[in-house]
Amino acid sequence: xxxxxxxxxxxxxxxxxxxxxxxxxxxxxxxxxxxxxxxxxxxxxxxxxxxxxxxxxxxxxxxxxxxxxxxxxxxxxxxxxxxxxxxxxxxxxxxxxxxxxxxxxxxxxxxxxxxxxxxxxxxxxxxxxxxxxxxxxxxxxxxxxxxxxxxxxxxxxxxxxxxxxxxxxxxxxxxxxxxxxxxxxxxxxxxxxxxxxxxxxxxxxxxxxxxxxxxxxxxxxxxxxxxxxxxxxxxxxxxxxxxxxxxxxxxxxxxxxxxxxxxxxxxxxxxxxxxxxxxxxxxxxxxxxxxxxxxxxxxxxxxxxxxxxxxxxxxxxxxxxxxxxxxxxxxxxxxxxxxxxxxxxxxxxxxxxxxxxxxxxxxxxxxxxxxxxxxxxxxxxxxxxxxxxxxxxxxxxx
Numbered sequence: 001x002x003x004x005x006x007x008x009x010x011x012x013x014x015x016x017x018x019x020x021x022x023x024x025x026x027x028x029x030x031x032x033x034x035x036x037x038x039x040x041x042x043x044x045x046x047x048x049x050x051x052x053x054x055x056x057x058x059x060x061x062x063x064x065x066x067x068x069x070x071x072x073x074x075x076x077x078x079x080x081x082x083x084x085x086x087x088x089x090x091x092x093x094x095x096x097x098x099x100x101x102x103x104x105x106x107x108x109x110x111x112x113x114x115x116x117x118x119x120x121x122x123x124x125x126x127x128x129x130x131x132x133x134x135x136x137x138x139x140x141x142x143x144x145x146x147x148x149x150x151x152x153x154x155x156x157x158x159x160x161x162x163x164x165x166x167x168x169x170x171x172x173x174x175x176x177x178x179x180x181x182x183x184x185x186x187x188x189x190x191x192x193x194x195x196x197x198x199x200x201x202x203x204x205x206x207x208x209x210x211x212x213x214x215x216x217x218x219x220x221x222x223x224x225x226x227x228x229x230x231x232x233x234x235x236x237x238x239x240x241x242x243x244x245x246x247x248x249x250x251x252x253x254x255x256x257x258x259x260x261x262x263x264x265x266x267x268x269x270x271x272x273x274x275x276x277x278x279x280x281x282x283x284x285x286x287x288x289x290x291x292x293x294x295x296x297x298x299x300x301x302x303x304x305x306x307x308x309x310x311x312x313x314x315x316x317x318x319x320x321x322x323x324x325x326x327x328x329x330x331x332x333x334x335x336x337x338x339x340x341x342x343x344x345x346x347x348x349x350x351x352x353x354x355x356x357x358x359x360x361x362x363x364x365x366x367x368x369x370x371x372x373x374x375x376x377x378x379x380x381x382x383x384x385x386x387x388x389x390x391x392x393x394x395x396x397x398x
Contacts, residue, residue, distance in 0.1 A: 001037045001162045009033055010169060017173030023048070023060050024069040026177065030170055031062045031069075039159045040151040042121060046174060047087060049139040051182050056139065058178075086110050087144040090128040097164065098126040101154055116148055123154030125163060129171035137182060143171040194257040194271065195332040206330060209322025214334070215270035215278045215362065216317060216342040217256060217285075219247060222309040222350075224264040231306045239306060240264060246296050247310060250289035254281040259333050267343075269334060275316060279365040282314055283372075286356060313346030314358040316365050341388070344381035348390060352376055360389045 001009075012033065016026055027046055035041050042064045049057035056078070062069040082088055086098050100106045100113060102121045107114040116124060126146045147163055149155055155163075187196035221227070221243060228236055244266070248258050251268045255278075260267040270278040270285075289310060297307040317338025323330045345357050354376065363370050373391040380387045 001039065001158070005037050006162065006165065009037065009166060013166070013169045013173060017176055020177065020180065021173070023058070023174050023177050024071055026170070026173055027060050027062050028067070028069045030166075031064070032067070034162070034166070035064065037162075039162055040149045040155070041147060042150040043116070043119075043146075043148040045146045046171075047144040048174060048178050049141070050178060051138040051140070051186060084111050086112065086124075086126040086146065087128070090126060090144065091142070096128055099160070100124045102148070112146075120150045121148045122150055122152065124148045125155065125160060127164065127167050129168050131175070135175075137179065140175075140178065140182075143174055145171065191332050192257045192259045192268075193252070195259060199332055206323050206325065206327065209320040209324065209335075211318060212271065212321045212334075213275070213316070213318055214321070215275075215282045215365075216315045216319070216334070216338055217251065217268040217270065217282055217312065218265065218315075218342040218346040219289075219310050219312040220263075220265040220346060222311055222355075224308060227306045227308055235306065239308075242296060242300070243293070243308065243310075246292040247289050250285045250292060253288060254285040256282065256285055267334075267339070269319075269321075275365040276367045279314075279316060279362055280369055282362075283366065283369065286312055286314070290355070309355060311346055311349035312356040313342045313344075313349065314356070314362045315342040315345055316359065316361040317341065337384075340383055341381065344384060345388070345390060348379060348381065352390075352392075354392045357390045357392055360391070363391045 013030065016029065021029070023046070027044060031041050031044050041062075044062040045059060047057060047059045056075055057073070059072045059074060060069050061072065086100070089095070090098055100109070100123075102113055102116050102124055104117065107117045113124060124146065125148075126144065128142055128144055130142045131140075145167055147155075147167075149159075184196065184200060187199050190196075191199060227239070231239065240263075243264075244261065247266055251258055251266075254270070256268045256270045258266060258268045270282045289312075293310060297309075300307050315338060317336070319334040319336040319338050321334050323332055324335055325331050341359065345359055349355065349357055357376070358373065363373050366373070372394055374394040376390050376392050378387045378389045
């Protein structure tokens with residue numbers, strides 16, 4: 001690769017990064033372009049740690065045979081595999097690169113080299129591109145890459161020189177793409193999917209909120225205070241996580257958006273496009289949550305772990321949806337009398353010994369499906385001016 005070709009490729013990498021090309025698309029196109037310029041690539045792999053509640057990082061693997069980049073997400077349980085890799089040697093000794101000819105002897109050193117030998121590879125290069133301390137995000141402090149060829153003579157020195165010159169720029173564009181994805185994951189994880197998207201779109205001005213009609217969901221766990229007082233301390237967080245996973249998954253499955261987790265409580269909305277559809281979606285989510293909770297409780301009981309149930313209040317009303325808080329700390333959430341009402345409705349589940357209660361506006365919005373509800377009477381709710389008629393599921397209609 002001559003200087004003109006390398007300069008053109010450098011310009012393309014820069015433009016691809018500015019255009020926001022995804023990690024997989026970036027690696028695929030880079031490998032295709034490098035191969036066309038004479039570097040005999042047969043396989044490439046880029047590994048990036050991330051900030052994610054489940055995964056530790058992502059690995060992108062391109063193969064010349066398929067001309068495709070595959071994505072693998074890895075977890076914290078993959079530690080042993082990591083410690084058997086060439087990348088771990090680069091991390092341990094803070095080396096910038098490691099090169100091995102692929103043969104029967106070197107195949108004994110790392111499992112990946114044994115795999116590459118079986119696939120007909122002849123040469124392997126691993127590169128570490130490290131970030132300065134100010135550029136570290138969570139565990140993402142470095143981008144590791146590996147490059148392999150099946151050419152009979154392996155890589156020429158000129159090929160190694162081309163890769164070591166170009167890969168740092170590729171790593172920079174991959175980092176930019178990863179940071180964009182991380183930002184999306186973090187705001188959606190901590191703020192909710194819709195609120196997270198709005199924040200990323202720039203709607204972060206304090207006091208700016210829109211007036212919306214929405215279906216409101218407020219749930220908490222039955223006898224949670226008693227469970228938390230009697231269960232071993234190390235059981236409390238797993239308990240909350242397992243029940244939250246079931247309830248939040250049901251909400252998301254039917255198009256709801258979780259805005260807050262308040263201890264054992266969950267505040268969510270089902271944005272109203274058409275009131276009947278949103279109300280039915282919330283009712284379907286409640287049914288799915290109950291089914292999943294039954295499965296969870298069966299397993300936990302068999303393991304001798306504490307179990308609980310869900311109390312749920314559903315309501316339809318107008319709220320303000322947007323940024324509320326101080327200059328230093330904002331929350332993207334909903335406020336208004338309807339939010340207070342739905343929490344009071346959920347609290348009434350204890351007094352009336354009902355797993356779910358819904359308001360009259362919610363029952364009315366259900367249309368035909370309101371026949372599955374039965375009135376439990378009118379009640380004065382704390383902080384609500386007028387008594388409210390409440391409904392629950394008609395057990396005979398289920």
